[in-house]
Amino acid sequence: MEENTKPAEPNAAPSSPPAPSPKRGWVAYAAVALVVALATAVVMYLGQNIMERKAEARLASFKIVELSESVVDPAEWGKNFPRQYDSYKRTVDIERTKHGGSDAFQKLDDDPRWRILFKGYAFGVDYREERGHAYMLSDQDITERLHVVKQPGACLHCHSSVIPAYRKAGKEAGVPDAGGFNWPQVMAGFEKVCAMPYPEARKLVEHPVTCGDCHDPQSVALRVTRPAFIYGMRALARSDDPVPHMPSVERWRKGSRKEEYDPNKEASRQEMRSFVCGQCHVEYYFKGPEKLLTYPWHKGLKMEQAEAYYDEVKHVDWKHAQSGAGVLKAQHPEFELWSQGIHARSGVSCADCHMPYVREGAIKISDHHIRSPLLNIARACQPCHNYSEAEIKARAETIQDRTKAMMLRAEDATVDLIQALEAQRKAGVSDSALDKAFALHRKAQWRLDYVAAENSMGFHAPQESARILAEAIDFARQGQIEALKAK
Ligand code: HEC
Ligand code: HEC
Ligand code: HEC
Ligand code: HEC
Ligand code: HEC
Structure with a gap:
């Protein structure tokens, strides 16, 4: 989206040409008066606008110090x-x-x-x-x-x-x-x-x-x-x-x-x-x-x-101390998640x-x-949104509350998987037998953390966040089954 983020005002309907009339002189006079009045208004508006812009330019670029690449403070x-x-x-x-x-x-x-x-x-x-x-x-x-x-x-x-x-x-x-x-x-x-x-x-x-x-x-x-x-x-x-x-x-x-x-x-x-x-x-x-x-x-x-x-x-960011899987740590992917949302798509x-x-x-x-x-x-x-503050806030928080509820479930599912893996390792199951479950831990943990480490609690891309968390839950539960099957 370029400079203007608001939709343009609807254009006024084009006026039809004036019908010929006996009172032509009067009409012409009125038209001239109207044009003069309009022109005056336009000039006054522009004048004010120019003054404002000049003031803006003056204040915005009033140089007190010379800035350069070496000025860090x-x-x-x-x-x-x-x-x-x-x-x-x-x-x-x-x-x-x-x-x-x-x-x-x-x-x-x-x-x-x-x-x-x-x-x-x-x-x-x-x-x-x-x-x-x-x-x-x-x-x-x-x-x-x-x-x-x-x-x-x-x-x-x-x-x-x-x-x-x-x-x-x-x-x-x-x-x-x-x-x-x-x-x-x-x-x-x-x-x-x-x-x-x-x-x-x-x-x-x-x-x-x-x-x-x-x-x-x-x-x-x-x-x-x-x-x-x-x-x-x-x-x-x-x-x-x-x-x-x-x-x-x-x-x-x-x-x-x-x-x-x-x-x-x-x-x-x-x-x-x-x-x-x-x-x-x-x-x-x-x-x-x-x-x-x-x-x-x-x-x-x-x-x-x-x-x-x-x-x-x-x-691999680290080897999980309880599950033994080589996992990833997600860090604040705001730019990436925003990219998947309707606001980015709309140029916001x-x-x-x-x-x-x-x-x-x-x-x-x-x-x-x-x-x-x-x-x-x-x-x-x-x-951009013509609703009351309370309504806008409620919309954002509804998205966040729902994301949070789904995130808590993904946390529980991933913790369950970690504990299943830990129990199997303690029972003597070899790491190679747990390979499939390790891979699923890595996938689940990455998805859960991706949404948790992102700082908008789902707001930047609600549906994408929900999709990612749904996958986290699915991979975690699949991993649990794989862990329990391993001998
Ligand atoms: C994290 C990035 C970032 C930092 C740091 C930053 N700005 Fe900006 N600044 C912006 C953005 C984004 C705009 C909007 C520019 C645009 O739309 O063209 C902006 C606009 C401006 C403008 C243009 C007028 C306006 O307000 O829109 C000035 C002047 C300005 N900043 C001065 C500063 C000064 C002084 C500092 C340090 C005290 C600073 N900026 C630090 C991102 C930053
Ligand atoms: C790619 C940029 C980037 C790098 C590299 C980076 N950070 Fe950050 N860091 C951020 C951003 C953005 C935030 C704020 C968002 C957040 O906390 O999720 C943050 C937040 C933090 C915080 C406050 C919140 C918390 O996690 O406790 C700490 C402490 C921190 N970083 C430490 C570090 C350390 C230590 C390193 C090097 C290992 C590091 N950061 C490298 C971008 C970065
Ligand atoms: C349509 C508006 C919108 C856009 C566009 C947007 N954000 Fe946000 N952002 C929000 C809202 C709303 C929150 C949630 C704030 C809260 O929970 O208090 C948020 C939260 C955040 C937070 C955490 C703030 C906090 O107080 O905890 C960070 C960091 C952030 N956004 C960075 C970004 C970055 C970087 C981009 C662009 C890549 C971006 N946002 C684009 C609306 C936006
Ligand atoms: C520059 C304009 C702009 C700003 C600023 C903006 N939005 Fe939006 N918002 C949009 C557009 C465009 C859409 C997409 C819907 C549409 O096209 O009508 C949208 C959609 C939404 C939706 C529906 C999201 C979805 O996934 O369906 C919510 C909720 C929302 N905005 C909340 C906010 C909140 C909260 C803020 C302030 C933090 C904000 N918006 C700031 C333009 C904006
Ligand atoms: C040089 C790196 C850097 C840049 C550039 C940067 N941020 Fe940050 N931002 C951070 C770090 C680091 C933190 C966390 C600081 C802490 O917790 O001590 C942070 C915190 C924030 C927060 C949380 C504020 C709060 O009150 O909790 C928001 C929101 C945010 N950034 C948005 C933005 C936006 C929007 C831009 C671009 C205009 C931007 N940041 C540019 C590194 C950066």
Whole structure:
């Protein structure tokens, strides 16, 4: 969808030509008067509009400081764009909703089944509800997961304004300085920083996500800066998974394909309003001993396609301590699940709901207080949905309540499978006899976790979430039967 997300006003019916009449003179006079009045109104309207736009332009581009690629501190950007900066700072706010919102409570206490589901993995020790962007770096510093397993510098790709660290490491790796963003240096540094131990890489970054991570410092136009996203989109473009909500990818596929797909060159503004978020709100894994951060989109964006990719490269996140199966951990696939929903299909971007416009006097800005849209229904939903706030909220929560009920059943089914496998192993059944059941545990766990780790509780794609959970239950129960049959 381009700029305008609202349906166009219905056109007025065309007027029929005037019938000849004896009172022609009067009619002509009236017509002239009408034209003059209309013209005056148009001129006044345009005048006001131009004034507003001028005020907007003046205020929006009033340069107090010179911004460049080396300005990382959001407070510096804030001098030129105080309104966006003020709302950006509000991501410290803590407010819960029925199924989301910001509050870093311990998910493992909230629903202890997850201690069983993650047995033997760092997530079984500490796994919290997420909160606002302001906390992304400090929450990563304090998670107990860091102490269970040594973490790599790759984590910082999505938890900090990491680009200067990439430049520094890229330069040390031999790529010389150059003007502008310097992609070769950033890409080389990305590989270096991914492989560093976390504590070493941590010293290279200072701030959570900052303005330059989504904006060009000169034009303030949207851009993507994250290497793993760019590699991920190239792989996706080369797949044949239909992505009707990404017209620039579909267009690239029909072209010569000589150069790799580049979101910064090809994507529309409306696509960029989701791509900037897709830099981090995605499923990922660390590839090989170099811990190269990789988005598994080589076969497409759907849940099964990521799974097929992991099966092909034989990726295992950990061996489940109770069941013995080699399983996968899903991580916040918001971008992927959104892609399967009716909003993406209708051209509605992440920013439409999570960064809606707010009017401040003569100026319209994008709300940089990124948070749950259910705390902001009037701006996030009502521009498109002509229902009361209470009704819109009830619709969203109905989807979430239903997803949650199905998710709890999938949890029970997967826990039952884990316990059946554990009992058989204790009874002395060999691992090779349990192969089929292990494979079914891997499938069930991946599906359950895919919906659980996604943060909208089904809202971003209700039917797809239900389908995935139904499969989780089915695979878990099939696995239980296989486990019980094994001798
Ligand atoms: C049509 C509106 C809409 C679109 C488009 C949308 N979201 Fe959401 N998102 C929601 C709603 C509603 C929730 C549920 C919030 C809650 O439960 O409080 C949500 C939840 C979330 C959450 C968890 C928030 C919380 O408070 O727990 C994240 C993160 C998120 N979305 C990211 C994204 C990303 C990234 C995209 C684009 C790839 C996206 N969303 C597209 C409406 C939307
Ligand atoms: C691809 C981007 C990405 C990478 C890489 C990444 N994270 Fe995150 N992380 C996120 C996003 C997005 C959220 C918020 C959504 C959520 O919590 O599901 C998050 C949330 C978190 C949280 C808060 C919620 C929780 O899980 O307790 C912690 C802590 C965290 N990450 C730690 C890490 C660590 C440690 C690493 C490296 C092993 C890492 N992250 C790598 C994107 C990423
Ligand atoms: C550089 C990586 C990165 C980018 C880019 C990013 N996010 Fe996040 N986002 C995170 C992390 C990490 C967290 C969790 C922070 C924590 O829990 O400490 C998070 C949290 C959130 C939350 C939860 C807020 C709350 O109050 O609970 C929402 C909603 C969200 N992001 C939406 C978006 C949207 C929409 C975009 C694009 C406009 C976006 N994010 C871009 C990494 C990112
Ligand atoms: C996670 C990505 C992200 C980050 C970080 C971010 N922005 Fe934005 N910003 C957006 C999006 C999306 C828009 C909407 C742009 C559009 O539709 O063209 C936007 C729009 C803007 C605009 C254009 C006017 C408007 O409000 O629509 C300005 C100016 C701006 N941002 C300044 C900032 C500043 C200053 C910071 C840092 C304090 C910042 N942004 C951080 C995503 C981001
Ligand atoms: C930019 C416009 C836009 C915004 C903003 C928007 N929606 Fe929608 N919504 C749509 C469109 C388009 C559809 C598809 C139905 C249609 O074409 O009429 C839809 C469908 C829905 C549906 C039906 C979903 C389904 O799977 O059948 C729900 C529920 C919904 N929206 C809730 C919300 C909520 C809650 C918000 C705010 C967080 C929101 N929408 C924001 C445009 C929007």
